[in-house]
Amino acid sequence: MARALYIHWPFCLKKCPYCDFNSHVRAGVDVAAWQAALLADMRHEAGLASGEALESIFFGGGTPSLMPPSLVGALLEEAERLWGFAPGIEITLEANPSSVEASKFADLADAGVGRVSLGLQSLDNAALKFLGRLHSAEEGLAALEVAQKQFRRVSFDLIYALPGQSVENWRGELERALGFGTDHLSLYQLTIEPGTRFATDVRCGAFAPLEDDPAADLFALTRELTDAAGIPAYEISNHARPGEQSRHNLTYWRYHDYCGIGPGAHGRRGGVATVRHKKPENFLAAVSAAGNRISESRELGSREQAAEALLMGLRLAEGVDLARLSARFGLPAASMIDADRLRLLTDLSLVWQRGDRIGVTPSGMPLLDALLGELVSGELVAA
């Protein structure tokens, strides 16, 4: 059963214009009520999927660094009681790089958090303003310094391929970022997601997203610089020094089971996909009604699982092991992957094959969605 636990904290001080995650801005949050609800949700989940010690816990959001450290501590304590912790468990928390939050880092570390992922997003104040962030570049870097003191493992996020961003501009920023010496980096190209303020802005012509061709150039540059710095990509947008990958996120990409609690959290366990109520108020109400807080629980067919495993696994530099997937889902490899397309894409050096493993080459990575459309056999896709 699941060895990874995701805990969602849905609140933010402000909604970022590019973000389509389940985040909400509320005037006040009743911490006691949320503590009770999350603990109850966790117990409920453990009742369905415990038995193996947890190897990773991830606090995501929203802005989980807004949680009182005492709440984080209480949740971790309960998780350990319910599942048990494997030695060397990875406990990550996403944090906002503001001075207020940085002041809590010591307490969060005391509560058990060992790894933070800082939402730096940019080292440039104009870009931060465009991205609707509340912190300044200086404040962000100060928070990074505190984090590096307080936590053994620190990662941070940058968003690039901003409208009009040049190769030189990104090179400068990334080189600086590499200079901070973290062991993990998440480097995301800005994507305009439906339903976000940016989507509206683009529709109204307020700005135009960077074109695909220059964005692809920036992607290639990112690979080049991170490789040279010894912090290569192990996933499309994630880079780590050897051994420093996010174990929790690898669980998703390797399509292993994970539990998800908190509003809108997704889980996959034993071939069942779960989703919690998304809206914080609905989530709370569902928990206090002592009913189910899972809004959806659906059994996935083996084809659907195989499709999910492929579309997650091929994000990784390591690729997927077709023989193992085949055994796991009881499907012949031929029914999962279109062999003709595989040959064609291999010839084009967009995909590689080594024994039972297949994967996407560095030059194929920026084309992954298109490649998946070609590679994943029609048989796995809903009619």
Next chain:
Amino acid sequence: MTDLALIRNFSIIAHIDHGKSTLADRLIQFTGGLTEREMSAQVLDNMDIEKERGITIKAQTVRLNYTAKDGLTYQLNLMDTPGHVDFAYEVSRSLAACEGALLVVDAAQGVEAQTLANVYQSIEHDHEIVPVINKIDLPAAEPEQVRKEIEDIIGIDASEAVLASAKSGIGIAEILEAIVTKIPPPKGDRDAPLKAMLVDSWYDPYLGVVILVRVIAGTIRKGLHVKFMQGGTDHLIDRVGFMSPKIEQTKELAAGEIGFITAQIKEVAQAKVGDTITTVKNGATEALAGFKEVQPVVFCGMFPVDAAEFEKLRDSIGKLRLNDASFSFETESSAALGFGFRCGFLGLLHLEIIQERLTREYDMDLITTAPSVVYRIQLNKSRTDPAQELMLHNPADYPDPSRIEQIDEPWIKATIYTPDEYLGSILKLCQDRRGIQLDLTYVGGRAQITYELPLNEVVFDFYDRLKSISRGYASFDYEQIGLREGDLVKMSILVNNEPVDALSMIVHRGVAEARGRHMCERLKDLIPRHLFKIPVQAAIGGKVIARETIAAMRKDVTAKCYGGDISRKKKLLDKQKKGKAKMREYGNVSIPQEAFIAALRMGEE
């Protein structure tokens, strides 16, 4: 049987929207053909497409009984004629069935250029033209101005034109009176052997094939054993009648009268427009003049988007053909498009109508290939085959060029009416399409241009261009004038080095390069980027004459994807796969359906 002197046969000439249908309805109502309740709006145009496009595809006739001021009751037969050049032959037969016409002109719009062609055609049939100035109720109506236009532009006396408003029922009695007094009665010997002209036919699910006839001589009645002189078949007449516009049966139709017959005929193809119907015993020996075997002149492939719908397409085409003998079809298979049909039409509009009916009435998703004309090819003898002649309907069947001695292509004589300001651009268009100018005259501020044009240049989006150049003001009319030798070659389109049969076409060598370049440019825009770069080439034989390259796709990736996103990603993948099912695979390239049609539109140049 009505006395010849009490019969009037007439049609209505009007520009679209000048009020033909409204007036027809008024005439029916006034003479009591239908009660108010039975009048569904615009009785004559009965197909949706006819209503929308404002054209009539099938001839319809209504018999009106009108008691005139002289106290006598007249039989008035109102013939609604097909309204498009593609049906020029059918129109000529309908006109041949009448002795006069009402010319309806909108009092606010005045005479439109297109009307001229129709009036002249009517005059050629010796028709008496009765001008009607309609819509005088409109504040913008200028009847006197229009009266003058009719005289100046058309050149007929309009001093007695009836001022009318079909909408408010003004002038209807005067129109009926003018029909009786101005239009001559038909002539015809009722004792002579039967000669009835087959004006049109259509399929009725209850009656079978219904045939519209104008009796020229003799009498046709139920129980008579008749033969179709051109079709060569015999039939027993089982119904004789007319439309009031309700179907009414009668004992007989005598010379001068118009009505319908049925004779247990299963297919309209047996009832050829213009045929002469006579009795098997003691029949006429000579058929009526003017018969023509209608031949499809424009061909295209029609394929179901979903290959599984091939049988459904066959069924639907079969049903349409029941009612329209003028188009032909046979199965065709294309490497790109799978199984479908090669269909032949009277013209481009006819093609569009059939295509639209298949999509709308039969709910078919279709891919239609480039329209093509019929070429006559003389082949030299080869080691294995003798010299021969073949008619090429499909560029895909183009023979080995080394054996081709000569290719002939169909030409037309086109008459275009246009307001003066568009003349220059239209002349250029005709010139670009290899046209030969025959005549250029002015009729009251409008130009009439006569050109000889190769039909294959016309099927290639000529109408669209003409319409856009003239903002819809130019009209176009044509007749076929036979085959002429042309320096024609087959141009292939290669996508990723594979020829796409559905995009190949026969073109004149002189325009091949320009056309090839244009096709490549269009395809470059229409085919989405792929994972690899795609050469798009136009070639004649082995020689590439134009080339474009579709650059490889550079980016298509979801930057951020964690646990919560799997379901969303999966949905995206499902959608992507479904989108692919709607494309055609060609040398690993997916070509969207629209590309097949859109590539052939020249667009603005």
